[in-house]
Amino acid sequence: MIPRYAPTYTFNDLLNGLKQSSDPDIENKLIARLKSYYNVRHAFLFGSGREALYAVLKAYNRPGGVLIPAYNCIVVPEAIQFAGYRPVFVDIERNSLCMTAENVKKSLSSDVQAVFLTHIFGIPCEIQEILDVLIKQNKDILIVEDAAPAIGAEYNGQVVGSFGDASVISFQSTKVISGEIGGALLTNNENLAEKLKGLKLEAVGPGSDWMLFIKALARKFVTSRNVYELAQFGYRTLRGEKMYEIVPPKVQKPKGFLSRCPSFSCALVFLQLDRLRWNLERRRNLALIYQNELSKHTEVSLPEIAQACDPAWIQYPILVDDKLSFYKHMQRNQIDVSWTYRYSCAESFGIKGFPNSIHAAETIIGLPTSPFISDEQAMEICRVANQFRGR
Numbered sequence: 001m002i003p004r005y006a007p008t009y010t011f012n013d014l015l016n017g018l019k020q021s022s023d024p025d026i027e028n029k030l031i032a033r034l035k036s037y038y039n040v041r042h043a044f045l046f047g048s049g050r051e052a053l054y055a056v057l058k059a060y061n062r063p064g065g066v067l068i069p070a071y072n073c074i075v076v077p078e079a080i081q082f083a084g085y086r087p088v089f090v091d092i093e094r095n096s097l098c099m100t101a102e103n104v105k106k107s108l109s110s111d112v113q114a115v116f117l118t119h120i121f122g123i124p125c126e127i128q129e130i131l132d133v134l135i136k137q138n139k140d141i142l143i144v145e146d147a148a149p150a151i152g153a154e155y156n157g158q159v160v161g162s163f164g165d166a167s168v169i170s171f172q173s174t175k176v177i178s179g180e181i182g183g184a185l186l187t188n189n190e191n192l193a194e195k196l197k198g199l200k201l202e203a204v205g206p207g208s209d210w211m212l213f214i215k216a217l218a219r220k221f222v223t224s225r226n227v228y229e230l231a232q233f234g235y236r237t238l239r240g241e242k243m244y245e246i247v248p249p250k251v252q253k254p255k256g257f258l259s260r261c262p263s264f265s266c267a268l269v270f271l272q273l274d275r276l277r278w279n280l281e282r283r284r285n286l287a288l289i290y291q292n293e294l295s296k297h298t299e300v301s302l303p304e305i306a307q308a309c310d311p312a313w314i315q316y317p318i319l320v321d322d323k324l325s326f327y328k329h330m331q332r333n334q335i336d337v338s339w340t341y342r343y344s345c346a347e348s349f350g351i352k353g354f355p356n357s358i359h360a361a362e363t364i365i366g367l368p369t370s371p372f373i374s375d376e377q378a379m380e381i382c383r384v385a386n387q388f389r390g391r
Helices: 011-020 026-038 047-061 077-081 101-107 127-136 190-202 209-222 225-239 263-294 325-333 355-363 373-387
Strands: 040-046 065-069 086-090 113-117 140-148 166-170 183-187 315-318 364-369
Touching: 011 209, 011 263, 011 373, 026 040, 026 183, 026 263, 040 047, 040 190, 047 077, 047 140, 047 166, 047 183, 047 190, 065 077, 077 086, 086 101, 101 127, 113 127, 127 140, 183 190, 209 225, 209 263, 263 315, 263 373, 315 355, 325 364, 325 373, 355 364
Parallel strands: 065 086, 065 113, 113 140, 140 166
Antiparallel strands: 040 183, 166 183, 315 364
8 A cells, every 4th residue: 555654764764863863963963954954043943843833932922813824733723822822813725725915914913923824735825925915014023934844845946944034844754854753943033043042941851762763663664565554454443534523722731842852853854854855856746747647637626836836745635525435445446645634723713714724624635745656656646546436
């Protein structure tokens, strides 16, 4: 079975990462690489991308509303609340799957203190158009790029994560570069940087590098094609197959929420940065195959990507009205697909009025874009998908 996700590290990366995790300077080496790649003066590593989002809001220290797309990962509005702010939801555009400048403009109020420019699935949003709207407001609003799934994505030839006051990237296991866990906060804002240094001192220590190594080794093993089908069957049996649900948000910040990025994760990411160009080229080539081969499917809608955008593609989202039937059809043909995210965060918070976000949650299926998938496998995925006929 072709997995829906597969970590980007190799078995050799795991062994070398374990060796390099003992290097006392490995965190500084990764920070230096990130600062160079994103052309920023400051980079801070945390235990996850959500913690980095929390940290930048705490450092800004102006509680109020934070604009985010309603179609989003639930941990984003949770982190906003943990930091003492209030999530303000913005509907997405149905074709691009990102929030638009027009919807941002409609949602701005005197209470809004920050805006998260979210690059969902690694697809850059309308960065310049949204920035123009915010500039015209003549108001001191913190602009944060949520580039967690978009390492290496570009907008008008400039890498996303280098716009605005700060940005966040993630090294979680399904992201463009898998560090198993971890994330980074990037900024050129000196005032934010000074406050973040103090917050970083408050962060609790990471867990055992050995335990993280074992976890990563297990993930690499179960996502190998010979083992994956059995592992996925066990996952489905234990977790079920909900195609849409309302996910209740966590309201209480967990103890030890702010943590440092483990040395093993730092080493694992550092080792893979040299392969980032290849990684992105493979993902973009797979997306191009999906786009070309599925463009005439009458029951599948494809995302519309603006000419200025060059996505990173942590998955390739398609919209299928009969999502459950499509999912089962692909499963029967040895292809696993994801349905992230299968909820609207606005509904999780009991707020109505975001039809495009609900539509996305009800219909999106993610085709796999692991760089280890071959062109032949991508063509097979398209062949099977083109055979689908829903209700």
